[in-house]
Amino acid sequence: MNCGGRHLLDGAPKPVWYAVHTKPRVEDRVVSWLQFTFGEAVCTFLPRLLVRRRHGSRRWEALEPLFPGYLFVGVAADPAVLSRI
Numbered sequence: 001m002n003c004g005g006r007h008l009l010d011g012a013p014k015p016v017w018y019a020v021h022t023k024p025r026v027e028d029r030v031v032s033w034l035q036f037t038f039g040e041a042v043c044t045f046l047p048r049l050l051v052r053r054r055h056g057s058r059r060w061e062a063l064e065p066l067f068p069g070y071l072f073v074g075v076a077a078d079p080a081v082l083s084r085i
Contacts, residue, residue, distance in 0.1 A: 038085075044074075
């Protein structure tokens with residue numbers, strides 16, 4: 001969970017969490033954009049799962065989103081921030 005360097009237990013106001021729908025396989029770019037644009041005003045959470053993949057005899061492990069096309073964003077109740085997401 002990335003909250004701009006602050007922890008949720010620091011006494012800061014608790015954010016309101018939303019599920020944000022994105023295009024599949026661009027969740028990382030959306031998280032980066034949110035952190036770059038809003039900084040500490042938003043918290044992002046993108047749960048991932050380590051899965052084993054196979055193509056023919058080649059096998060590998062990949063870290064994939066638990067909910068493809070979705071990520072979670074925690075926002076303080078600020079209408080200016082909410083309208084831009």
